[in-house]
Amino acid sequence: MKNEQLFGLIMAGGIGSRFWPLSTPEMPKQFLDILGVGKSLLQLTFERLEKTIPPHQIYILTNLNYASIVAEQLPMLKEAQIICEPERKNTAPCILYAALKIKKINPNSTLIVAPSDHLILNENLFNDQLEIAISEAQKNHLVTLGVKPTRPDIGYGYIEFDSNTTPVAGHVFKVKQFREKPDLQTATEFLSSGNFYWNAGIFIWKIDAILHAFQKYQPNLLELFNRISIDSSSEKHDLALAFKTCVDISIDFAILEHSQDVSVVLTSFDWSDLGTWGSLNEKVKPDENGNVVIFGEPSFFDAQSNLVYFPNKKKVLIDGLRDYIVIDSTEKLLIIPKKNEGKLKSYLKSMGENV
Numbered sequence: 001m002k003n004e005q006l007f008g009l010i011m012a013g014g015i016g017s018r019f020w021p022l023s024t025p026e027m028p029k030q031f032l033d034i035l036g037v038g039k040s041l042l043q044l045t046f047e048r049l050e051k052t053i054p055p056h057q058i059y060i061l062t063n064l065n066y067a068s069i070v071a072e073q074l075p076m077l078k079e080a081q082i083i084c085e086p087e088r089k090n091t092a093p094c095i096l097y098a099a100l101k102i103k104k105i106n107p108n109s110t111l112i113v114a115p116s117d118h119l120i121l122n123e124n125l126f127n128d129q130l131e132i133a134i135s136e137a138q139k140n141h142l143v144t145l146g147v148k149p150t151r152p153d154i155g156y157g158y159i160e161f162d163s164n165t166t167p168v169a170g171h172v173f174k175v176k177q178f179r180e181k182p183d184l185q186t187a188t189e190f191l192s193s194g195n196f197y198w199n200a201g202i203f204i205w206k207i208d209a210i211l212h213a214f215q216k217y218q219p220n221l222l223e224l225f226n227r228i229s230i231d232s233s234s235e236k237h238d239l240a241l242a243f244k245t246c247v248d249i250s251i252d253f254a255i256l257e258h259s260q261d262v263s264v265v266l267t268s269f270d271w272s273d274l275g276t277w278g279s280l281n282e283k284v285k286p287d288e289n290g291n292v293v294i295f296g297e298p299s300f301f302d303a304q305s306n307l308v309y310f311p312n313k314k315k316v317l318i319d320g321l322r323d324y325i326v327i328d329s330t331e332k333l334l335i336i337p338k339k340n341e342g343k344l345k346s347y348l349k350s351m352g353e354n355v
Helices: 041-049 064-073 091-105 123-137 184-193 207-217 219-225 235-245 251-256 277-282 338-350
Strands: 006-011 058-063 082-085 110-115 119-121 142-147 158-161 172-179 196-206 262-267 270-272 292-295 299-301 307-309 317-319 324-328 333-337
Touching: 006 041, 006 091, 041 058, 041 064, 041 110, 041 119, 041 123, 058 064, 058 091, 064 082, 082 091, 091 110, 091 207, 091 219, 091 235, 091 251, 110 123, 110 207, 119 123, 123 142, 123 196, 123 262, 142 158, 142 207, 142 251, 158 184, 172 251, 184 196, 196 207, 196 251, 196 262, 207 219, 207 251, 219 235, 277 292, 277 307, 277 324, 277 338, 324 338, 333 338
Parallel strands: 006 058, 006 110, 058 082, 142 262, 292 307, 299 317, 307 324
Antiparallel strands: 110 196, 119 270, 142 196, 158 172, 158 196, 172 262, 324 333
């Protein structure tokens, strides 16, 4: 039986520019079937959370421009379950707004905050370890999930935790500090030390605990959002004014990096933040020549270690290509060496793309 004190908040307001050309400001990656399974990343995230949280208590936090897409992809939602930010001001302001709305519904609730565009395999294990985090949150700790790093990745944030014992999945440790995306040498040192895990960006906390943290570390932000008259005729006006005035700051910088009361649950489920096309290389089985096909049925000749996506029913021949990413869409085409994918955003800006 699902816990009626649990609420979910799925973050679905990002643009996802690194999945160009499929992901666009009009239709970001969380609303796309990136994996070729017939469901969007948002739909997969909702299905994963509803195994633990009553579906009527799962809220989607998105940009005002995407409200209709959310409603179309999750038709079971009531209008009130789609919380819209009027403009993008990073994650702290919108999480605060959602927390205030949920507190009015149930002041004793525990909130699970999860990105909409992550890939999690072995969902039963995920939910088992999520239960551990929920129990830890009942002690009024702010809780995050840590993922054991498999490589010295410079694209992830890291969690350093106090550990005098061998880290074991399911164990809970006090967070020593959060470390932002490191250089390769530092990431290699993190990996060898054993007490640095990737920050999955999944948070669990009691409503009162997170609001107390805002009161302590971001009192001006809390005061500003407390002026919003929730569930009144002036809410939209108040919200627009609050977002126009507030700082642009992430929940990590605003709260977690300041708090001395953060715990991390070490996890062992297979996880990826799907930050880039290249991240799919580890999640999709390649052919005998290392080519990964997400969509389509291309014919390869002397081609190795490529990642391709051809959603349209067209015949595709690839000859002599090695270590490339090739992504086709209706109007745009991406052909880029894997080694240069990190430059994609700068290339798009130079092309005048809205990223």
